[in-house]
Amino acid sequence: MHPTDGDDSMSGEHNISFFTDDIDATSAELKSRGVKFDDEIADHGYGFVTHVTMPGGVRVQIYQPKYAKRAKMSAAPKTAEVTRRSPKAQRAAKAKAKGKRGRK
DSSP states (O other), rough: OOOTTTTSSTTTOOOOOEEEHHHHHHHHHHHTTTBSSOOOOOOOOEEEEEEETTTSEEEEEEEEESSSSOOOOSSHHHHHHHHHHHHHHHHHHHHHHHHHHOOO
């Protein structure tokens, strides 16, 4: 979500963007499936952009940013492991973790 900076956007309007790592390949694949694009790919400063209008008249932006993305996490967070345990095991693990944090 981004502020409008006083442009002509009305309250309640929306702008939807889909992120891609390769806008050329994505647009080629979508075109091969019959998708019609509203405009050509253009450099908007923050990234490369094009638009499609979906059924129902919703216009969406497809973009490939120029900024670097954050690295993917190499392992699942520890909380994911805890949620697979029974409620009793979850409480025991939380109590054990809490006890370790209290010691120095």
